[in-house]
Amino acid sequence: MENEDPKNEDYSFLEEDRMKMYFADLNIKLLSGRHLQSDEYNLFTILGDYYDEFKSFYNNLYKLNLVRDTYDNSVYYYLDFFEGSKGKLTDPSRIKTLTEWQTVAGLMLLDMYYSRYFEDPKQIKWQDIKYEIEAGDKKETYQSLFFKSVRTGFTPNEWTEVEKKFRNTVQSFHELGWVNKVSGQNEELLFELKPSIHRIARLYEKELLNFQDFVSHFKTALEQ
């Protein structure tokens, strides 16, 4: 997927009155990694109206790919790197690598999105996550991962520690636009999964397309 789009270098659309009001916000949010959906109405509408222009704009000036993706009948926009390139953001401070915790939690939330496929909105409480860890299908794996041991019960302190990490992850996903955090600081964690959480699956698209190769690569690595 290379940047082969025709070079439209007409940026006069930026002189529109609406741009004066929203461009800075739009640009900052997209560059900070946010996934924009219809709940951010003004920015979403502008992106819809000037999608081609913005695509050329980010392609030409940032060497980044503005993606319009649809999942679960909802459109969302985000900036992505072209394959094999980091565009103008080669400085490591301009790239965010998802941490291991975020990767695990992200895939876990994506799994929960699917298991709530028929629900709307897809709300998750801390109790739901706790249930998955305590009594879900993968309880042993979760417990050894989050608590380092598989037991029938954990101390309140241990739970607080894990909850804190989930809170931080949900907060960072909220900033990325993957979830909508509903609860306040001192309330029980409550958030909605947004269709844009599907971006996690997009990130692993290559691995999923050639899943057998990916798995065999792992098996080889494990045997060595």
Next chain:
Amino acid sequence: MWNDEIYSDYELLLPLRFDGGYLIITLYTKIKNKELGAYFSTEDIKLVLEEIAAYHNEGTSQSERIIKNLLHYFLRNVPDEYGKFYLTDYAIQLAELLEYKLNNPYKTYPLKESFDKYFTLRQNEIKTIQDLEIKFGREFVSGHKRIINNHIEALEDELTAAYEQLNTILSADEEDATSMVKKFTAVFKKFGERAEDITNAISSKDNFLRRLRLRTDEFYAQASDLKHAESEEDKSKLSKAQSDWKTATEINNDLSYFFKTVDTKINHIRKQILKASGKLTELQENFSRRSNFRLLLKKLFHLCLHNASNRNGVIQLHTNFPCKQIVCEKQQLFYPEYYDFELSTKNQLLSIPRDREYEEEQRREIEKEIKRQEIINFWIDESKKLLISQGALHLPALMDKIVEKEKDLAIAQNVAIELSQFAAENPNYKLEIIQQLQSLEHDNLYLWKMKIQKTKTTVF
């Protein structure tokens, strides 16, 4: 009020599945089916526990420990018969509640019929306030309200169960799932019928509430007719009519509130039915692709979990399981004037100390300016008087005179400008300018010869 004692007993009230939960249910079922008597022995309990363990492929639980946990709330010793037990009323009620919840009889019963059965008001059915109270008074309808609520709850449960089944399809094998989706379409057709039933029920309820309100208004009309009561008899009738109306209003308000809560729940159910139906259609369209994708995602997640471990509270992924990168440029404000920062700014009041020197200086400046203005006005007045008396005025000479007296050219200039303007605006005067330079005596300034001349007799 909840206290520590209640919290400490909480777990004893709801035993875990293999810690007595399944045992109580099995004992209840066996007693109900006459497989066991009302009194049963420790041996019977052991046999039931073995049966449960075999059924669920679990190890047999310790019967002594479980009996000890269940004693008091769920099991009681039969007096004078050692080793014999019976189920407590609480245990029986709990099992009945579970049974009722899982096999709710209203699941297959139309909601409209429940509404019609308990909340119908026929013409001339209510003659007195007692009739209304007996039929719809708070204590008389509480049972009916519970039935309606149970009915709605049953609908919600049915919906939730269907969701769970549909979600199972998503993770099932493709071939089976496709046929299962077809079966579920039938389930959702039933939901469509339920939606229709709900709509009918709402219409029936609206009808009932309208009639009830009309009947309440009739009680009001009775009281209203007697409002001019004078005789003692009429007054006592009025008092009774008012009390009747008050009671009728309370009943009306109580039922209106109840149906409002019913409306909220029904709306929620309708919304869920619509959403789920939409999803089902969508799912059928691209089921095979999505199911396959979902399966792969599950495998990926499984792989990720098995490659992750916790080291000192930090999760680590082994064998280079890829952690992905996303765009994350730090915020840079290229066009700050177009950006609404929405930052809360604090207002600070700074108390500036008094600068006496500056104050004096400014005061002197202001006074000087005022004085200069006064002098200018004085000279303008004087010059005009001179113009009237002499009929003509030589501006350079006048300016020379002012400069000599006031030692300030600006004053002379201002006077000259004012007078020129006066002459230009006034048709009785004209300004003659001869383009011949003439120097002022008291200042190094050259001017053309300028003279203001009176054209005819003027009175100021």
